[in-house]
Structure formats: C-alpha cells, structure tokens
Amino acid sequence: MADTDFDVIIIGSGPGGYVTAIRAAQLGFKTAIIERDYLGGICLNWGCIPTKALLRSAEIFHYLQHAKDYGLTVEKVGYDPTAVVKRSRVVAKRLNDGVGFLMRKNKVAVIWGEAALQTPGRVAVKAARSEAPKGALGPGTYQAKHVILATGARPRVLPGLEPDKKLVWTYFEAMAPDRMPKSLLVVGSGAIGVEFASFYRTLGAEVTVVEVLPQILPAEDAEIAAFARKAFEKQGIRILTGAKVTKLDKKADSVTATIDDGKGGTQTLTVERAISAVGVIGNIENLGLEKLGVKTERGMIAVDSFNRTSVPGIYAIGDVSGPPLLAHKAEHEGIVCIEAIKGLKPHPMDRHLIPACTYCSPQIASVGLTEATAKAQNREIRVGRFPFVGNGKAIALGEDQGLVKVVFDKATGELLGAHMVGAEVTELIQGYVIAMNLETTEAELMHTIFPHPTLSEMMKEAVLDAYGQVLNI
Numbered sequence: 001m002a003d004t005d006f007d008v009i010i011i012g013s014g015p016g017g018y019v020t021a022i023r024a025a026q027l028g029f030k031t032a033i034i035e036r037d038y039l040g041g042i043c044l045n046w047g048c049i050p051t052k053a054l055l056r057s058a059e060i061f062h063y064l065q066h067a068k069d070y071g072l073t074v075e076k077v078g079y080d081p082t083a084v085v086k087r088s089r090v091v092a093k094r095l096n097d098g099v100g101f102l103m104r105k106n107k108v109a110v111i112w113g114e115a116a117l118q119t120p121g122r123v124a125v126k127a128a129r130s131e132a133p134k135g136a137l138g139p140g141t142y143q144a145k146h147v148i149l150a151t152g153a154r155p156r157v158l159p160g161l162e163p164d165k166k167l168v169w170t171y172f173e174a175m176a177p178d179r180m181p182k183s184l185l186v187v188g189s190g191a192i193g194v195e196f197a198s199f200y201r202t203l204g205a206e207v208t209v210v211e212v213l214p215q216i217l218p219a220e221d222a223e224i225a226a227f228a229r230k231a232f233e234k235q236g237i238r239i240l241t242g243a244k245v246t247k248l249d250k251k252a253d254s255v256t257a258t259i260d261d262g263k264g265g266t267q268t269l270t271v272e273r274a275i276s277a278v279g280v281i282g283n284i285e286n287l288g289l290e291k292l293g294v295k296t297e298r299g300m301i302a303v304d305s306f307n308r309t310s311v312p313g314i315y316a317i318g319d320v321s322g323p324p325l326l327a328h329k330a331e332h333e334g335i336v337c338i339e340a341i342k343g344l345k346p347h348p349m350d351r352h353l354i355p356a357c358t359y360c361s362p363q364i365a366s367v368g369l370t371e372a373t374a375k376a377q378n379r380e381i382r383v384g385r386f387p388f389v390g391n392g393k394a395i396a397l398g399e400d401q402g403l404v405k406v407v408f409d410k411a412t413g414e415l416l417g418a419h420m421v422g423a424e425v426t427e428l429i430q431g432y433v434i435a436m437n438l439e440t441t442e443a444e445l446m447h448t449i450f451p452h453p454t455l456s457e458m459m460k461e462a463v464l465d466a467y468g469q470v471l472n473i
C-alpha cells in the first residue's frame, strides 16, 4: 500500500474522530486522521475539558469563601483571572498532547490540513492555517476504502446577536476572557450557557440568563430544572424564561440588549459582555458533500444506525451527525461505526441511554425519559424522589441541597429514567446508566447494597421511594 493509501481515513480529531482512529488501528486497519486546528477537537481544546478546569477554579474559590462553615480560617480569598484561564489552557494543552501520543502509540498517521472529499474514497487535503504537530503528513491527495466524517460543530449565530469576539462572545472568547466582566448576559440556558453563567457568577459577575423556552436547561426533567433555577437565583443569577434577546447594541465597552419578555413588553439591559450560547451547527460545508450527494438534514449529515451516510463508503459520527451533541455520544458512535465496518456486528447505539451532564453548581445529570416524556408516551409510571437533605454524606460535605428522581414503568418495574441535581451527581449518574443498560428492575436495585456513607445511597432511596419503602426521610 502506498503511503497515501489507507483502509480508513477519519476527518476531524475530536473525541469522535480520535477514539475511532484508535479502535480502527486496534482492529488492524491502516488508519489516518486529518485535522486542521487542534488534536482533540472542540472537546479537549475549547469544550468539555477547559470548561471543567475553569469550573474547578470557581468551585475552589467558592469553598474558600465559605471556609468558616467548615471551621477553617482563610485570611484573604481572591483570584487572578489570568492564572485561572492559564490553568485551563494548560489542562487543554496537556490533553491535546495526549492525543498526539495516542496517535503515535497506535500507529495512526496524522495528516495536517483542511480535508474535502473528491470522490467517495479520495480525500484532498489543503494546507491548514495552524502549525502542524511534529511528524504529521502534509497537504496532498489520500485514498481510503472508508472515510469517516467527524468534523464536529461550531457556534450557531442568530441574526441581531452576531458575536464579535470582543463584546459578544461565543464559547471560544468566554473560555479565555481578557478580563473578568463585572456584568454578563448569557443568551441561552442549555448546558454551555448555564456552565458559563455558573462560572462567572461564582467569580463575582452580575449574571443574567435569557432563555426563549419556558424552562432553563430545556432538555432536563422539569422538576430538576426548576430546582436548579431556584439554586441559581439564590446565588444571584437573574433568569428570564419565555423571553428573547432580539438585538444587541454594541458600544465601546458595553452591550445593550433588547429583550422581548414574551408577554408583550420589552426591556433593555446593559452589560459589559454577552455570551451567545444559542446552540451549535454542524461543520458540513466545503467537504464536497453536495457534489457526492451525501444527504444532510437540518444542517447535519444524515446517517443510519451504524453511521452510514447516503453514499457507500462515507460515514459520519459525532456532532456533525446530529444530536445529542456530546463527546461520549461521538465516541460511542465512532466505535459502533468502525466495528460495523469491520463486520463485528455491534449493537447500534441506544440513544435513550446516553447520559447528559451539566457541570454548573449545583450539577445536573440525567439519563432516559423525563417524567413528562414518559407520560407523553402514555406510559403508566411510578416516580421516586430523594432529597440530599436526607443523606448523611451530603450533610457532612456541607452539600445538603439537591434531588434524585427516578421514573419507573409501573407495569414492568423497568427503570425508564433518572434525573439528579446536586453535588457530584455527574459522577453518580453512571450507576443508573449501567442499571438501565442491564435492563435492571426496581427489585434488583433494591437488592443492591450501596456503600455508606455515600451520596450514592440516595440513588437507592429514590428507588425505594417510588415503591413506598423510603427509609431516611
């Protein structure tokens, strides 16, 4: 095989692309990955990981401010915004280097540049604007029997709310601010908007969140979202729901937003900075898709349950193949896709079992059906709840505000969904995800012994509550 010929070429090295490349190499495919910007994609460089580093700084700052509650004395609490951002960038760089290491370890060729399909098995690569990592192959034409598109997504831009990098930010600028704004407007209350609202509020900014839908965190269970809203408002975050930012007027160092309150009125709000967090759109342009007849739907590449596109030999995974736009969805899709290419007959991904986590304070985590979606499907359900205030570990941690909620099918005892808000719930949810993958019933969950004292005990108590057997409340 010539140096430009591969079994599999993956375009995009985010969590979808790079994980698929490793699995492809494990399966014996001669594999190449093409990247134009950063190894690790949005997730490692401008998404999941650097935001969690920022939120960690904010969390520690919060604890230091409340040191007295724990019997501790701290003389002076403060922060250096440049150092907070620097730490987050160092964390991102470390993971970006890690992907380079993993590619070398698995003998995946890295090709540096902007890729486009010429024909189903032929990819043209133009020079990238960014600097290539050591050892990467350069521009040229490359061939492979299978081409997997993992090109990810970018911020959606709404008319009137166009980001300008200075006053109106996307997540890129919000993650590396030149200084901490005293006041901030966040447009959109999905996971990205809420995480930034939480970060900036904890560090002292006056934060207003405007959401067009009636509830914040629109994809979450209504009761959990309402609980989170109360907690955010208690922290001083101002939240407007059912309201729409229609215009952002930029001045020299401030932005004035016009907000339609959804009840026939408008108001204006002047802030130092605004973040547009109104969703993302797929990177489907300039890939040669139209020419080859690759079908797209609502700005994403249409795929079947093994991520095959409408053109044989071309596949799409991750954000570019549609929601949910989550790193673990991208990774899992990639594994299923490459194993199917190999002929291993993997199970298609069960979208119902993809967990969702938001790392604000308090954290939010969920999997499966919400109470409302279960009812909308005309299911007879049993709902169980357990509040953090009834859990010894939560009280010992000083984190007694939160809720665990479970939704069961009344007839079969099947766990249909689990929803949580509170400290560390993003680490807890996986227990329910495993249970649901194993099609566990309420009886098996009740029979399971949870260690004491842990926050996880609330997961069992919520199940017990659904069946009238709750103990500690």
Ligand SMILES: Cc1cc2nc3c(=O)[nH]c(=O)nc-3n(C[C@H](O)[C@H](O)[C@H](O)COP(=O)(O)OP(=O)(O)OC[C@H]3O[C@@H](n4cnc5c(N)ncnc54)[C@H](O)[C@@H]3O)c2cc1C
Pocket (backbone or CB within 6 Å): 011, 012, 013, 014, 015, 016, 017, 034, 035, 036, 037, 038, 039, 040, 041, 042, 043, 044, 046, 047, 048, 049, 051, 113, 114, 115, 116, 150, 151, 152, 153, 171, 192, 283, 286, 287, 317, 318, 319, 320, 325, 326, 327, 328, 329, 330, 357, 359
């Ligand atoms: C602020 C923020 C926080 C987030 N937090 C979380 C979180 O906590 N948990 C979670 O699960 N998800 C989170 N996400 C979402 C997560 O980042 C994405 O779901 C994930 O990155 C998608 O992975 P991907 O592989 O599909 O694409 P990406 O990570 O977007 O990678 C795509 C790559 O393809 C490259 N590319 C595109 N076109 C070309 C081309 N023509 N040629 C060469 N290269 C190309 C891009 O440069 C990019 O590196 C967050 C996102 C943001 C923005």
